[in-house]
Amino acid sequence: MINSLKYLVEKDKTLNQIYTDIGNPYIPNRPEGFETLCKLIIEQQVSLESAKACFKNLEANIGEIIPKNILKYSPDQLRTFSISKQKASYLIALSNAVVEKTLEIEKLSELTDNEIRNQLIKVKGIGNWTIDIYLMFCLQSKDIIPLGDIAIVNTIKELYNCKTSEEIKLVSENWKPHRSMAAYILWHYYLTKRNRKPIIY
Structure with a gap:
């Protein structure tokens, strides 16, 4: 750096x-993994202050931020934890991708930036901004x-x-x-x- x-x-x-x-x-510098991707989804198009409050509320209600805990709830139920319906659907899509192993987050660091982008972009609700921030903050990509x-x-x-x-x-x-x-x-x-x-x- x-x-x-x-x-x-x-x-x-x-x-x-x-x-x-x-x-x-x-x-x-953020840890790699599912929880960070959830945070980035919640942070899309809102202030970090607002995103932090939403994430903490979600965590307080469902416990550990892991796929199986998110998949216990419908989008409407997740909305009661301060998550918008759209972002709730994105969190569920990410959880399903991990559970079904169409996305193996722990292996992303073995790939090139473009390969990582091609993997993540397939998940509903993960666009270029989310991918850019994950590459920068979690994987320390330099460019x-x-x-x-x-x-x-x-x-x-x-x-x-x-x-x-x-x-x-x-x-x-x-x-x-x-x-x-x-x-x-x-x-x-x-x-x-x-x-x-x-x-x-």
């Missing part, structure tokens, strides 16, 4: 300025830029005067092969500017 940071601050003056002003970015993340997109727009998706993508291409570190720097800037800290749970 140190080499990634050195590469980026030498190559990109904007990232260099962020590093100079606010220092090292926080590097998230991922989650362009489905609104904080990343808005920060690139702000700092690089981008207007279109294509312009944003072109900017991010300059950070290869260390795009994950660029994302950590951008998140660090986004949170610091709003006087917020990373949420860990």
Whole structure:
């Protein structure tokens, strides 16, 4: 990660300025596995504060977050634990994939990033943002830029005067092969500017 940071601050003056002003970015690290994928599903399109509260409520009601416990409930029943009906269906789909062994989460770390993406995308409710974050936070992939993340997109727009998706993508291409570190720097800037800290749970 140190080499990634050195590469980026030498190559990109904007990232260099962020590093100079606010220092090292926080590097998230989450455990691999089913529970983390459930958290990421719950985190889709909501604040981390809200997602944390929903996850804790789910955990308090069903116990250990494992497939067999989730599969005891219907989507409507899971809704009573603060999970939206849509996300409840996604959690059930993930649980079924694990139980039926169409997805073997414990073997993902043996695959390439593209192979992992091809495996996970088959599960209902798991899209590119969820996969990007799992690759970055759990498997420490070094060249991922989650362009489905609104904080990343808005920060690139702000700092690089981008207007279109294509312009944003072109900017991010300059950070290869260390795009994950660029994302950590951008998140660090986004949170610091709003006087917020990373949420860990």
